[in-house]
Amino acid sequence: MRIDIHGHYTTAPPQLDAFRGRQVTDINKPRKRPMKISDDEIAESLRPNFAAMDERNIDLVLFSPRASGMGHDFGDARTSKYWTEVNNDLIARVCSMYPRRFAPVCQLPQSPLSPPEDWLPELARCVSDLGFVGCNINPDISGGLQPFTPSLADRYWYPLWEMMTELDVPGMIHASSTHNPAFHLNGSHYIAWDYGATIELCASSVFDDFPTLKLIVPHGGGGVPYQFNRHRALHVAQKDRPFEEAIRLLFFDTSLYDPDSLRMLLTKVGSRNVMFGTEMFGTAKGIDPQTGHGFDDVGWMLDQDPALTESEREAIFAANALAVFPRLKTWLEP
Amino acid sequence: MRIDIHGHYTTAPPQLDAFRGRQVTDINKPRKRPMKISDDEIAESLRPNFAAMDERNIDLVLFSPRASGMGHDFGDARTSKYWTEVNNDLIARVCSMYPRRFAPVCQLPQSPLSPPEDWLPELARCVSDLGFVGCNINPDISGGLQPFTPSLADRYWYPLWEMMTELDVPGMIHASSTHNPAFHLNGSHYIAWDYGATIELCASSVFDDFPTLKLIVPHGGGGVPYQFNRHRALHVAQKDRPFEEAIRLLFFDTSLYDPDSLRMLLTKVGSRNVMFGTEMFGTAKGIDPQTGHGFDDVGWMLDQDPALTESEREAIFAANALAVFPRLKTWLEP
Numbered sequence: 167m168r169i170d171i172h173g174h175y176t177t178a179p180p181q182l183d184a185f186r187g188r189q190v191t192d193i194n195k196p197r198k199r200p201m202k203i204s205d206d207e208i209a210e211s212l213r214p215n216f217a218a219m220d221e222r223n224i225d226l227v228l229f230s231p232r233a234s235g236m237g238h239d240f241g242d243a244r245t246s247k248y249w250t251e252v253n254n255d256l257i258a259r260v261c262s263m264y265p266r267r268f269a270p271v272c273q274l275p276q277s278p279l280s281p282p283e284d285w286l287p288e289l290a291r292c293v294s295d296l297g298f299v300g301c302n303i304n305p306d307i308s309g310g311l312q313p314f315t316p317s318l319a320d321r322y323w324y325p326l327w328e329m330m331t332e333l334d335v336p337g338m339i340h341a342s343s344t345h346n347p348a349f350h351l352n353g354s355h356y357i358a359w360d361y362g363a364t365i366e367l368c369a370s371s372v373f374d375d376f377p378t379l380k381l382i383v384p385h386g387g388g389g390v391p392y393q394f395n396r397h398r399a400l401h402v403a404q405k406d407r408p409f410e411e412a413i414r415l416l417f418f419d420t421s422l423y424d425p426d427s428l429r430m431l432l433t434k435v436g437s438r439n440v441m442f443g444t445e446m447f448g449t450a451k452g453i454d455p456q457t458g459h460g461f462d463d464v465g466w467m468l469d470q471d472p473a474l475t476e477s478e479r480e481a482i483f484a485a486n487a488l489a490v491f492p493r494l495k496t497w498l499e500p
Numbered sequence: 501m502r503i504d505i506h507g508h509y510t511t512a513p514p515q516l517d518a519f520r521g522r523q524v525t526d527i528n529k530p531r532k533r534p535m536k537i538s539d540d541e542i543a544e545s546l547r548p549n550f551a552a553m554d555e556r557n558i559d560l561v562l563f564s565p566r567a568s569g570m571g572h573d574f575g576d577a578r579t580s581k582y583w584t585e586v587n588n589d590l591i592a593r594v595c596s597m598y599p600r601r602f603a604p605v606c607q608l609p610q611s612p613l614s615p616p617e618d619w620l621p622e623l624a625r626c627v628s629d630l631g632f633v634g635c636n637i638n639p640d641i642s643g644g645l646q647p648f649t650p651s652l653a654d655r656y657w658y659p660l661w662e663m664m665t666e667l668d669v670p671g672m673i674h675a676s677s678t679h680n681p682a683f684h685l686n687g688s689h690y691i692a693w694d695y696g697a698t699i700e701l702c703a704s705s706v707f708d709d710f711p712t713l714k715l716i717v718p719h720g721g722g723g724v725p726y727q728f729n730r731h732r733a734l735h736v737a738q739k740d741r742p743f744e745e746a747i748r749l750l751f752f753d754t755s756l757y758d759p760d761s762l763r764m765l766l767t768k769v770g771s772r773n774v775m776f777g778t779e780m781f782g783t784a785k786g787i788d789p790q791t792g793h794g795f796d797d798v799g800w801m802l803d804q805d806p807a808l809t810e811s812e813r814e815a816i817f818a819a820n821a822l823a824v825f826p827r828l829k830t831w832l833e834p
Contacts, residue, residue: 305682312645317682348639348651353734354699357727358692365688385730389723392764393691395757396719399784399795400687423729426767430726430760450733461733 167484168465170219171491172338172384172419172443173227173268175257177214179207185252186235189245196244201252208260218446219267222465226498227446228491229257230271230302234351236342239309243277243284250275250288258296269497271300271338274326278308278315282326289326293333299493301330303337303381305363310346318363319370327376334492336380336417339363352449360388365397368412369404380490384443386422387413391434410434417490419443420482423450425467432471437478441486442468501818502799504553505825506672506718506753506777507561507602509591511548513541519586520569523579530578535586542594552780553601556799560832561780562825563591564605564636568685570676573643577611577618584609584622592630603831605634605672608660612642612649616660623660627667633827635664637671637715639697644680652697653704661710668826670714670751673697686783694722699731702746703738714824718777720756721747725768744768751824753777754816757784759801766805771812775820776802 185201192199219227231253238246254272261270272292274285292298303326307315316322318339330337341359349355360383373379383390390397390413401409413435421443422428432440442464444450450461459466468474468482488494519535526533553561565587572580588606595604606626608619626632637660641649650656652673664671675693683689694717707713717724724731724747735743747769755777756762766774776798778784784795793800802808802816822828 310644310648310680314644314680315682320681346644346648347654348649348693348700349696350699350703350734353731354692354696357695357723357730358688359682361691361695361723362683362688365684366682369684385727389691389695389726392723392726392761393719393756393758394761395788395795396691396783397687398788399757399786400684402786402789402795422727423733424727426764427726427728430764433760449730452733452736454729454732455736461729461736 168224168442169484169487170224170227170444170446171441171487172421172445173229174232174445174448175229175260176232176447177211178232178256179203179211182252182256186249189241189249193241193245196241196248198248198251203256205263208263212260214447216267222463226266227268228271228300229261229268231257231273233302233340234343236273236304237309238276238304238307238342239278239311239345243275243280246277247275247288254288254292265497269494270296270298271302272298273302276304276307278313282323285326286329289329290333293335293493297497298335299491299497300335301337302340304342305339305359306341306344309342310344317366319366319372327372327379331376331378336382336490338382338384340384357385357388360385361390364388364390364413364416367416368397368409369401369406373415380417382417382419382441382490384419384421384445386420386427386431387418387435391430394434414439417441420464420468421445421462423461423464425471428467429471429473432474437474437481438486440482441490442483502558502776503818503821504558504561504778504780505775505821506755506779507563508566508779508782509563509594510566510781511545512566512590513537513545516586516590520583523575523583527575527579530575530582532582532585537590539597542597546594548781550601556797560600561602562605562634563595563602565591565607567636567674568677570607570638571643572610572638572641572676573612573645573679577609577614580611581609581622588622588626599831603828604630604632605636606632607636610638610641612647616657619660620663623663624667627669627827631831632669633825633831634669635671636674638676639673639693640675640678643676644678651700653700653706661706661713665710665712670716670824672716672718674718691719691722694719695724698722698724698747698750701750702731702743703735703740707749714751716751716753716775716824718753718755718779720754720761720765721752721769725764728768748773751775754798754802755779755796757795757798759805762801763805763807771808771815772820774816775824776817
């Protein structure tokens with residue numbers, strides 16, 4: 167079985183972005199306008215996903231709203247709440263239309279002036295009422311503007327960690343849009359925040375205080391495995407727990423697109439902490455002229471990695487995901 | 501011969517930071533207070549550097565002011581100008597005391613509201629009057645606040661590129677302090693900006709417009725080699741020149757501290773584009789308990805890399821630096 171833990175609904179019908187477009191107009195008095203999308207439109211929008219999943223033997227994708235679209239910096243807490251509900255409801259609908267191919271992961275109604283306590287009702291609604299198996303967490307709520315979002319090491323986040331452990335849902339740390347013109351949104355900005363998040367969490371007491379909390383860093387951990395000894399050195403200097411131990415408190419996905427880098431990730435953090443994820447269709451859409459494979463077709467790279475045992479491979483492709491996302495089992499029950 | 505292209509004066513006597521401290525008081529009327537440091541104090545401050553250089557067979561270090569200390573976000577253009585002059589003068593003094601062990605690299609009087617034109621007199625003074633061989637360039641002048649610094653791809657930077665090519669000095673892209681609490685200053689913030697800078701420059705027309713411009717990304721290019729195919733995919737999608745070609749328009753150093761990562765850097769960007777650099781003493785000070793070597797002792801990792809030919813090794817240790825920093829030859833002339 168192959169579970170891709172990192173998919174966003176990047177092919178959603180235009181009615182979704184149209185809802186967002188009207189939020190610009192409604193900025194002073196946010197309201198929840200109706201959004202009409204037919205089942206046929208949803209089916210049509212997912213045709214390329216099904217084709218790629220079938221071709222690549224991907225049984226199930228953990229499916230969440232478009233990451234760059236979350237845009238928590240835009241508008242106020244109500245703007246974010248309505249947008250989040252519309253997105254999560256659409257994901258719920260897609261996943262209940264195709265429950266064997268997609269399992270739902272939600273975004274949160276984060277907003278620069280709204281504390282984590284305010285996001286909890288939507289998390290509870292998604293998980294308890296709609297069967298969502300995980301959530302995405304934006305570590306940069308204001309998109310690089312002030313007020314800055316506190317470090318993930320900060321107690322600011324504790325109400326969220328508390329409810330996540332209570333509900334037994336993991337979270338993927340995933341940035342959204344940025345105002346900073348010196349970064350490429352999904353090229354360098356996402357990676358910068360993957361990296362920053364990993365470093366903050368590794369030097370924190372978050373996992374001492376929440377031993378069962380499960381946080382996932384996408385894109386193979388940004389650039390952290392490549393800079394591994396930089397952080398081993400810092401942890402020695404700062405008298406933190408050894409970095410090589412700290413990093414194994416986190417989970418990582420394989421949306422990394424390069425056999426050498428996948429090997430480096432697996433060597434540095436171990437196969438128990440890595441889950442198959444491709445972020446299809448996202449940044450690495452398109453065919454690699456050097457291999458003829460899609461850039462985001464990661465499965466064959468893991469199939470061909472001679473250093474992986476069969477049981478490690480199975481762990482990466484499915485068993486780790488079933489352990490990290492405990493509610494996935496319930497979702498998949500007939 | 502071994503030239504370390506990446507050293508900062510992190511052990512400067514406290515009079516330097518005391519000057520900075522008084523700038524806080526003088527914030528409304530910046531002025532250039534006198535700073536007195538004796539030759540003996542300078543000699544004493546460099547004792548650990550000489551010891552490590554001798555032990556590690558490092559002949560020469562390209563020496564610049566402490567990177568995290570540049571703090572271009574602090575105060576106004578005059579604050580930055582006085583601080584920059586004091587730092588550059590101290591570097592000039594250190595290097596003329598020990599011209600066979602240190603060659604000078606300057607910081608620039610960058611400031612959030614001051615355009616590149618305003619930095620040029622100090623660059624000219626350092627290079628033409630004082631013999632500096634290179635400069636450091638902060639891509640995040642305001643330390644993460646607004647006004648954001650334009651992307652390195654932006655024409656904003658062109659006056660600087662123009663003068664650098666005229667003077668034939670290369671520049672190292674190196675961030676300084678940040679206001680964003682979600683980043684670790686020299687752990688994740690520097691790396692984020694190395695990464696962002698590489699991505700912006702690779703997708704730009706900077707090197708079409710300035711074919712002789714030489715820019716160096718420290719810390720092995722942040723995490724870019726590890727995310728190589730992410731950017732190959734983006735360059736295909738954006739119809740930019742192939743990423744694997746674009747990245748060879750830049751130069752990188754080896755302040756990376758890990759044999760696996762050094763190999764990845766050399767494989768992805770080629771040995772012609774890599775220069776020995778350790779950022780001693782900086783982030784990776786301290787002894788690696790796994791190897792018994794200093795974390796920032798990179799030389800033995802390159803010595804022991806079986807994939808390197810002797811001429812590639814010589815290029816990385818010295819020849820590339822002499823080519824990229826043409827004024828180094830003049831500096832070293834008797």
